Amino acid sequence: MDLLLAEDLMLLLLDDETGAVRQTHLRPLLGGAVLADLALGGAVDVEEKRGFWHTARVHPVAGRRPADPVLAAAYDEVAAKPRSAQDLVNRIGKPLKDDLTERLVERGLVRREEHRVLGLFPTTRWPAEDAAHEQEVRRRLGDLLVRGLTPDPRTVALVALLSAVDLTHKVVDREGLPGAEVRKRGKKLVEQMDDGEWAAKAVRDAVAAITAAAATAAVAGGAAAASG
Template sequence: MLIAEDLLLLLYDDETGKPIAGSPGLDYALAGAVLIELTLLGKIDITTAGDGVKPGRLKVLDPSPTGDAILDERLAFIADKPGKRPKDRIGRLSKKLRDRLLMQLAGRGVLQADEDKVLGLFPVTRWPAKDARHEAEVRTALDSALKVGTTPNERTGALIALLSALNVVPKVVTDAVDKKALKQRAKQLADSDWAADAVKKAVTEMQAAVTATIIVASTAATAS
């Protein structure tokens, strides 16, 4: 499973098949998850001042295919125009990403595509859980880190950072008594050293990029 797939499972209600996070934040977070995955695979990195170029830019380390079509398409896009800041690429990388991931999960039998119509007129697709075993494992790892206090692995830490950026941790971990403490724990983990430097740097950049693009989108929507 991709980190983006795990994130999507957490952000869709198992019963109703509806997202619990709004757009475009959810879509930007999915794009951030893809970039983190590519970093974990050693395909991309974030430049630093010592690289001889502007810091905080995406750079490709290995353009060879990963074997996953969704990752490979995004990797090719980054390779075609390297040197861009993550926040400037998040929007383009998020295009049609959610639909592709949902269809992929449905194809594996993890989600079910339920066709319906709003007001009997407008077609809509709901995505309730069909096989929630993997999601249950992801949630157990989240609970361990957020409620028990264990140190998360890189994938779980990345999920927590993205959920924190979206400000939806209490919507995902719904049985926590102290929601404020839960959010503080998530932020603490997002900022702590639980991963290798390259991965932690990527997660920090993606978290900032997701937050920045949400703010820009919200400002534009308000202005219009």
């Protein structure tokens, strides 16, 4: 089954039993995954940075609008106006939680359950219905992060997205490896991606944008806690 990077990521972020989402920086993370998919498919590119004060902009590649509706909507967002990856990951990511979970329901991978918190406040959760694809994704991640097998661009991009929010050690069977070692291996793979010829610049910029968004949210949360 061929899923988007963002769909694979969403499966990893959903608790299989409770159906709750295990990530706070969801919007930039999912937006970054879609931007990475566009980049890996050759649908977008990033201009070269021309100086310290110049912010590199993401541009659509003419004639490469994807057929997939989620990717097509993201492509149109890129095409609407030249923007930085950090701006785009939040714009693209805004509707994705609902869009992606609905797609996963339609594929029969999760099911929708309606609940009420304290018997009053409605909430929706998405526990696993068929975990076979998610298990295959975790196996591929384990091949890279635990067993050290030869990486492929798509799985390395997924590792980079997970590493941006410090989740690499939580999505694989570590087979006795310490979590710190798995995290270290994930970061090393990201560094190799930065040096590699295969990695589209938009993928690297998307990951950097997610990291920046997560750091900004953490600083804002810390400031709010301190003021409270």
